[in-house]
Amino acid sequence: MDEAVRQSGRRILLADADAFYVAVARLVDPEGAGRAPFLIVGGSADRRGVVTSASYEARRFGVHSAMPMGRAIRLCPKAMVVPVSWEACAAKSRHIREVLGRFTPVVEQASSDEFYLDLSGTEGLYGGEPLATTATRIRETVLAETGLSVTVGGGTSRFVAKLATNVAKPSGVLIVPTGEEGEFLRRFTLAELPLVGPKFQERLRRLGMRTVEDVLRHDRATLVAWLGQREADWLYERVRGVDDGDVVADREPKSISRDETFAVDLGDDAALAKHLLELADRASADLREEGLLARTVTVKIRDADFTTRQAGRTPPEPVCSDRAIYALARELLHRLRRARRVPARLLGVALSQFVRADTAASQLSLLEGPTRGTAGVESERDRVLARVLDEVRERFGPDALARGRTPGA
DNA sequence: TCTGGGGTCCTAGGACCC
DNA sequence: TCTGGGGTCCTAGGACCC
Numbered sequence: 202m203d204e205a206v207r208q209s210g211r212r213i214l215l216a217d218a219d220a221f222y223v224a225v226a227r228l229v230d231p232e233g234a235g236r237a238p239f240l241i242v243g244g245s246a247d248r249r250g251v252v253t254s255a256s257y258e259a260r261r262f263g264v265h266s267a268m269p270m271g272r273a274i275r276l277c278p279k280a281m282v283v284p285v286s287w288e289a290c291a292a293k294s295r296h297i298r299e300v301l302g303r304f305t306p307v308v309e310q311a312s313s314d315e316f317y318l319d320l321s322g323t324e325g326l327y328g329g330e331p332l333a334t335t336a337t338r339i340r341e342t343v344l345a346e347t348g349l350s351v352t353v354g355g356g357t358s359r360f361v362a363k364l365a366t367n368v369a370k371p372s373g374v375l376i377v378p379t380g381e382e383g384e385f386l387r388r389f390t391l392a393e394l395p396l397v398g399p400k401f402q403e404r405l406r407r408l409g410m411r412t413v414e415d416v417l418r419h420d421r422a423t424l425v426a427w428l429g430q431r432e433a434d435w436l437y438e439r440v441r442g443v444d445d446g447d448v449v450a451d452r453e454p455k456s457i458s459r460d461e462t463f464a465v466d467l468g469d470d471a472a473l474a475k476h477l478l479e480l481a482d483r484a485s486a487d488l489r490e491e492g493l494l495a496r497t498v499t500v501k502i503r504d505a506d507f508t509t510r511q512a513g514r515t516p517p518e519p520v521c522s523d524r525a526i527y528a529l530a531r532e533l534l535h536r537l538r539r540a541r542r543v544p545a546r547l548l549g550v551a552l553s554q555f556v557r558a559d560t561a562a563s564q565l566s567l568l569e570g571p572t573r574g575t576a577g578v579e580s581e582r583d584r585v586l587a588r589v590l591d592e593v594r595e596r597f598g599p600d601a602l603a604r605g606r607t608p609g610a
Numbered sequence: 611t612c613t614g615g616g617g618t619c620c621t622a623g624g625a626c627c628c
Numbered sequence: 629t630c631t632g633g634g635g636t637c638c639t640a641g642g643a644c645c646c
């Protein structure tokens with residue numbers, strides 16, 4: 202099928218929870234956070250936190266997410282500040298996802314509070330009802346079952362659905378009719394387009410372009426000469442509301458990471474190693490829970506002056522045990538510390554380049570053969586031990602076997 | 611104002627291979 | 629002595645998003 206025709210037949214929605222972290226905080230604590238109109242959710246001020254989300258009332262004072270908490274409190278002193286309840290948010294997230302799954306099997310979770318749905322081909326199923334009607338039913342069902350308000354935007358592409366959602370926020374529904382994408386796009390500045398961040402905005406501004414209309418005045422060849430093929434094509438299509446990206450259900454994760462910003466910068470290697478151990482354990486436990494092995498281990502360090510550096514390694518065989526992952530991470534941390542030895546404000550461990558555990562097992566046995574054994578960074582014993590400990594923790598709680606604090610060890 | 615934690619995707623150089 | 633072209637993998641860094 203012709204690409205333009207295929208795209209014009211699509212019915213894509215984005216369901217985006219309104220002030221998600223704020224809404225969950227209110228559900229968790231109805232008497233406290235639930236009654237505070239000016240509510241800020243995020244890290245506490247004395248601990249270098251930032252705002253994760255603020256109530257719409259607090260936003261009117263200029264408070265927004267990612268803002269340092271100290272500044273947010275200065276802008277809105279009467280606000281109540283509460284920490285994010287990550288577990289409650291994850292549970293609510295799963296619940297929303299489950300409700301949406303009843304409307305179509307093609308649900309893609311883009312973040313904890315954003316879900317793309319592809320309803321293409323469901324016209325018959327919904328008796329030919331307009332997409333806006335389906336979207337409204339989705340909004341009402343999610344609200345009734347989870348207590349959370351979502352805004353639903355829709356159109357023939359993810360890009361248009363995303364912009365429609367932004368326009369309709371909060372608590373709204375907006376569907377851009379097929380064929381009207383280009384007209385819809387004309388109202389936006391380039392800064393309002395997803396993926397056009399500060400750097401790209403500045404480049405475009407220097408070329409005399411601030412709005413979608415500004416870009417529409419130039420032909421594709423001119424944009425290519427200015428921006429290069431890839432970015433020019435991207436921009437040329439998006440300002441016309443064209444985006445052929447698919448909604449993909451059950452995307453496989455590409456990386457799993459854990460990092461920690463310290464309350465006070467840390468210069469002591471032993472102290473850093475201790476935090477590294479905990480981060481490596483948490484990341485590798487999640488990796489095993491997903492049934493994955495990682496080919497690459499990366500350590501990230503943020504120096505006191507906010508310089509961020511990283512070092513990674515891809516051993517000959519994938520790993521999943523806490524022992525092997527910590528051993529690799531430790532080596533990488535040493536490398537980073539040798540290169541620059543100043544107090545650190547953040548340390549992180551990331552795992553990537555995944556291999557499914559079941560396919561990895563057969564590949565490994567082929568590699569290892571009858572005589573080769575289990576040479577390398579990770580032995581069969583490491584893996585078995587890691588899984589046994591996972592089971593113990595699952596049964597008796599995460600602190601049942603905290604390493605380094607084993608009595609009598 | 612002094613910058614969280616969790617992600618995705620892209621680029622570019624060097625190694626290595628054919 | 630000077631000289632290929634293309635492909636893949638690894639690594640580090642950066643832009644961007646919620």
